[in-house]
Amino acid sequence: MSKGFLNGYRVLELSGQESLFAGKLLADMGAEVIKVEPPGGDPARLVGPMAPQVDPVEAGLLWQAMNTGKKSVVLDLETYKGRDAFLELAATADVVVEAYPPGRLEDMGLGYAELCRARPELVMVSITAFGDAGPYRDFVASDLVIWALSGLLYICGDPDRPPVRISLPQSWLHAGADAATGAAMALFHRGRTGQGQRVVVSALKALERVAYASHILWDARGRVLRRQGSALRIPPMGTTTPLIWPCADGFVAFYLFGGQMGAVSNPALSKWMDDEGMASPAMLAMDWPKFSIGHTPQEQIDREVVEPVAAFFKKHTQRELWDEGVKRRVMVYPINDASGVLAEAQLKERGFWVRLAHPAYEQELTLPGPFVKTEQGLCQVRGSAPTLGQHNQEVLASLGGQGGG
Numbered sequence: 001m002s003k004g005f006l007n008g009y010r011v012l013e014l015s016g017q018e019s020l021f022a023g024k025l026l027a028d029m030g031a032e033v034i035k036v037e038p039p040g041g042d043p044a045r046l047v048g049p050m051a052p053q054v055d056p057v058e059a060g061l062l063w064q065a066m067n068t069g070k071k072s073v074v075l076d077l078e079t080y081k082g083r084d085a086f087l088e089l090a091a092t093a094d095v096v097v098e099a100y101p102p103g104r105l106e107d108m109g110l111g112y113a114e115l116c117r118a119r120p121e122l123v124m125v126s127i128t129a130f131g132d133a134g135p136y137r138d139f140v141a142s143d144l145v146i147w148a149l150s151g152l153l154y155i156c157g158d159p160d161r162p163p164v165r166i167s168l169p170q171s172w173l174h175a176g177a178d179a180a181t182g183a184a185m186a187l188f189h190r191g192r193t194g195q196g197q198r199v200v201v202s203a204l205k206a207l208e209r210v211a212y213a214s215h216i217l218w219d220a221r222g223r224v225l226r227r228q229g230s231a232l233r234i235p236p237m238g239t240t241t242p243l244i245w246p247c248a249d250g251f252v253a254f255y256l257f258g259g260q261m262g263a264v265s266n267p268a269l270s271k272w273m274d275d276e277g278m279a280s281p282a283m284l285a286m287d288w289p290k291f292s293i294g295h296t297p298q299e300q301i302d303r304e305v306v307e308p309v310a311a312f313f314k315k316h317t318q319r320e321l322w323d324e325g326v327k328r329r330v331m332v333y334p335i336n337d338a339s340g341v342l343a344e345a346q347l348k349e350r351g352f353w354v355r356l357a358h359p360a361y362e363q364e365l366t367l368p369g370p371f372v373k374t375e376q377g378l379c380q381v382r383g384s385a386p387t388l389g390q391h392n393q394e395v396l397a398s399l400g401g402q403g404g405g
Helices: 017-028 061-066 080-090 112-118 143-150 171-193 203-210 212-221 265-275 281-285 298-315 318-328 338-343 345-349 392-396
Strands: 010-014 032-037 071-074 095-098 123-128 198-202 231-234 239-242 244-247 250-254 332-334 353-356 365-368
Touching: 010 017, 010 080, 017 032, 017 061, 017 095, 017 123, 017 171, 032 080, 061 365, 071 392, 080 112, 080 392, 095 171, 123 171, 143 171, 143 203, 171 198, 171 203, 198 203, 203 212, 239 298, 244 298, 250 298, 250 318, 265 281, 265 298, 265 318, 281 298, 318 332, 338 345
Parallel strands: 010 032, 010 095, 032 071, 095 123, 123 198
Antiparallel strands: 231 239, 244 250, 250 332, 353 365
16 A cells, blocks of 8 residues: 555645545545644535435545545644644645635745745645636635536537536536646656645636537637537538437437448447337338438438337336447447446446445445556555544644644
8 A cells, every 4th residue: 555656745635625636636646645624624524415324524425535545634724823733744745735715825824935934845736716816816616606607517408498517516626636637747846856836726727628629619610619418410401319318227328320430330220129120111221321310301310210219228228228239239328327337347347446444334435446557556545534633643743733723
């Protein structure tokens, strides 16, 4: 467990949901990540979903997933004693990751300039909504706000309805990944030059990069990318076919390609449906390599192709469609819920899931494993999330002030 890309580096991660993923990635890469929590615990501990019959401060399952391999110490940064203790701790650190509002740490006497007096070569990573400069600098933003401003929200959903957001918050995860990358790059730079630096991450910018397709389409054609929903409109007639199809126990994804792109999958699906007496005569007679969706009237493609395929999919389960689809080279894929992801044979074979014991839980937790695999285990999940203040004695005992309440 001592091996890691960042083995030997110490990271201090201040409290806040926005910084959780950055700290987790750095911990997976071998850094010693110390979560600095306020008295009573990081508020992110109380973000749901919550495990039943578990002490609330340890029951947050998001907390358990995002804090594997970290240590926890309690410092009250609202007090002189706590801030002095943090400065002492910063003198032993290589990186500080924080997500306070811009200027807040400076007001507390814990800004980058002050921390560098304790550790001149320190790297500080600040995760912000909009950056530390500009007209939005002091704006407060939720995940929904960032999605909306980034342009991603506009392209999510069906074209005849208002936009819909993704089900779980994502903006701070993208910002956290950028923050971990920025920290690693800054440490590499420090290794070459001996100089630390401050890295500022904008969650808005992180989400704008995810929406790159919108930007490219505008730059190339002057067109605004619009919501397409679960069907794709094909020119010149604007004919649509579904992308998401109901099946016997959920949904599957199937793209009815035209032309050469569907020259293998479409005939194979027609043969499969014919074997079960469900293919339309038009499907069996179709010259699929020359089939053009965009030149086929909507009523015709619905009657001759979409309706028979929809009826066929509804007859079968996800597993039946996936297993037989692989054999027949039909590009139909299950749309997994959480239980389906856990059951995926590919993830199991690669050892993606890890099972971790935690003192607050009667049974082991099944959590995602490392984001990359290496032969020497340089990136791995290095233990369960810490209990509140679990490492106070280990980490703070060596400080001159014996920590801070």
